[in-house]
Amino acid sequence: MSADPIYLLQLTLNGVTLGLLYALIAVGLALIFGVLEIINFAHGELLMVGAYAMAFALPAFGLLYWPALVVAVLASAIAGWVLYELFLSKLKLGELERSILITLALSIIILHVVQLLFTASPRIVDTQFGFEGVEIGAIRITWTRVIGAGSAAVAFALLFLVLKFTQFGRAMRAIAQNREAALMVGIRPKTVARNAVVLATALCGLAGAALAPVHLVQPGMGQFLIFKAFALVIIGGLGNIPGAIAAAILLGLVESWVGGFFQIVWQEAAVFVLMMGVLFLRPDGLFKRGAMRVG
Amino acid sequence: MDARAEADADAGGTAVSAVLEVRDLHKAYAGVRAVDGVSFDVQAGSITGLIGPNGSGKSTTIDGISGFQPLDSGTVRLGGADITGMASHRIARAGLMRTFQTVRVYERLSLRENLMIAAQQFDAAGWIDELLRTKRYRGAIAAGEARARELTRMIGLMKYWEAPTGILSYGQKKLVALAAALMPKPRIVVLDEPVAGVNPTRIREVEEVLQTLNAAGETFLIVEHNVEFITTLCHHVIVLDQGRKLSEGSAEAIHADARVLEAYLGVAPELEEAEA
Missing domain, CATH: 3.40.50.300 (P-loop containing nucleotide triphosphate hydrolases)
Structure with a gap:
């Protein structure tokens, strides 16, 4: 165990970048929960779709990062749109159990289809940046992490602007805050639900694309991340979007510090220990609950 | 249609x-x-x-x-x-618009936003107009704001125009719900x-x-x-x-x-x- 400040700072930066990517997944889950009042268990597989799209698009674009990222985000958003039109739009309000079974089944089906098509072998994804990175003194962080974290931060800023200042976003917040009042003023529930799913899955695709060059790409990667994302949504205060982002960054930091200072096996357990601790001390999460609270 | x-x-x-x-x-x-x-x-x-x-x-x-x-x-x-x-x-x-016995307003949104949500569901401007801030969108927003101000004056709550409706009394919230219902004429x-x-x-x-x-x-x-x-x-x-x-x-x-x-x-x- 080392208390070297450079090492601590390095771990902290790694933690924040990882946390921002976790936040993309958690925010997508919170958006879908807020508008459709369902838990999307297939969310992790949409992330995996984004990661695979990135893995295949990169060689097609001569390893150029940005065009491949756009393709991956679009692939996940389209997958989300299909998921909504074929399955989620058929659910009635309050059918939580049915939604769990349907999204869980879809999650398993997508996972195994991808495994059948591309095998379960993990893939290393290379980009134009390779393992190059930015160095500040003795601290080094790879460009793929910096760009991934930066893209997540930009995505959150855009999401905030959309939710706060556009009709598209206000309708989503209105349905999440008070469904009957929203229906009363003529807000179209299915249009808003479809928009929420597409937006959430686009964010999820961005997370998958950004994680692809940082982690190994494999069919099970989404399932591994989705349970962490559930924990984050709960720790952040169900429905509280800034809360989920803050909880995700906190988790990224905890994971990074635990991995750096303790035996690596504790890294994965840390998030769930943290979740249980938070739920015992503050049953509603660290931040105030709220139907799509954006500030 | x-x-x-x-x-x-x-x-x-x-x-x-x-x-x-x-x-x-x-x-x-x-x-x-x-x-x-x-x-x-x-x-x-x-x-x-x-x-x-x-x-x-x-x-x-x-x-x-x-x-x-x-x-x-x-x-x-x-x-x-x-x-x-x-x-x-x-x-x-x-x-046909309605209000509810138990008041339903968006408590974290301002009075203006509560009314604009109601107005904007009915204007002809779509999201592309909104994104590009077209003349049609700006016209719809201006008309909505004018209607919202007129109704807010009628219900006597103009001083709360930018305040979150959560701070209003129960009776005032009922008036906000009434104004929201009237927004699309x-x-x-x-x-x-x-x-x-x-x-x-x-x-x-x-x-x-x-x-x-x-x-x-x-x-x-x-x-x-x-x-x-x-x-x-x-x-x-x-x-x-x-x-x-x-x-x-x-x-x-x-x-x-x-x-x-x-x-x-x-x-x-x-x-x-x-x-x-």
């Missing part, structure tokens, strides 16, 4: 003085007939009251009319067009117990607001327990009892109707005093 245009086309341009026509509504819950053959009209430009003791079927009737509860049978026509069984948001778009607004839970000193203010709005041409159907409020305000009153229409007529006629007094268990005057 939007729901209102559809309703207009369906009406075939016929002149109808009854903006809302309700015919033979039926709704039962587990064998209990909550609404049993209720029919009535609401004339354009009127304030019509719908009263009755607890369990008389008032709430079920308006939930059925506004699409928040499926009906077993019966028809509802708005401006001559059949809106029976339509989803609640489509009924709103066709021109609906054909009729159905008010579910607009003064229930409102401080008695504020009830007079609500009356004045509704009278001002009615003088400006708005049509209201009001469900209310407060008999004095209804008889002061309404041109026409419909009385329900045990899911059936018991009586209807002018406020004076209803006040003098022995069947109505009996429906209120013979304690109507006391009830009025207690609720006023």
Whole structure:
């Protein structure tokens, strides 16, 4: 165990970048929960779709990062749109159990289809940046992490602007805050639900694309991340979007510090220990609950 | 074609003085007939009251009319067009707006935002207009803001224009819900117990607001327990009892109707005093 400040700072930066990517997944889950009042268990597989799209698009674009990222985000958003039109739009309000079974089944089906098509072998994804990175003194962080974290931060800023200042976003917040009042003023529930799913899955695709060059790409990667994302949504205060982002960054930091200072096996357990601790001390999460609270 | 245009086309341009026509509504819950053959009209430009003791079927009737509860049978026509069984948001778009007994406003949004959400669901500008800030979008926003300001002035809450509605009193929130319902210039607004839970000193203010709005041409159907409020305000009153229409007529006629007094268990005057 080392208390070297450079090492601590390095771990902290790694933690924040990882946390921002976790936040993309958690925010997508919170958006879908807020508008459709369902838990999307297939969310992790949409992330995996984004990661695979990135893995295949990169060689097609001569390893150029940005065009491949756009393709991956679009692939996940389209997958989300299909998921909504074929399955989620058929659910009635309050059918939580049915939604769990349907999204869980879809999650398993997508996972195994991808495994059948591309095998379960993990893939290393290379980009134009390779393992190059930015160095500040003795601290080094790879460009793929910096760009991934930066893209997540930009995505959150855009999401905030959309939710706060556009009709598209206000309708989503209105349905999440008070469904009957929203229906009363003529807000179209299915249009808003479809928009929420597409937006959430686009964010999820961005997370998958950004994680692809940082982690190994494999069919099970989404399932591994989705349970962490559930924990984050709960720790952040169900429905509280800034809360989920803050909880995700906190988790990224905890994971990074635990991995750096303790035996690596504790890294994965840390998030769930943290979740249980938070739920015992503050049953509603660290931040105030709220139907799509954006500030 | 939007729901209102559809309703207009369906009406075939016929002149109808009854903006809302309700015919033979039926709704039962587990064998209990909550609404049993209720029919009535609401004339354009009127304030019509719908009263009755607890369990008389008032709430079920308006939930059925506004699409928040499926009906077993019966028809509802708005401006001559059949809106029976339509989803609640489509009924709103066709021109029937409503408020709820327990106030429903977006507490974390400002008064202005609460009203603009209502306005923007009806303007023609789409998300591409919004993204590009086209002339059409800017025009729709300007018109919505002007309407929102006009209504906020009418309900006397202009000083709370940018304040989150969560800080307002219960009665003030009810006025915000009323203004939100009026934003798209609906054909009729159905008010579910607009003064229930409102401080008695504020009830007079609500009356004045509704009278001002009615003088400006708005049509209201009001469900209310407060008999004095209804008889002061309404041109026409419909009385329900045990899911059936018991009586209807002018406020004076209803006040003098022995069947109505009996429906209120013979304690109507006391009830009025207690609720006023």
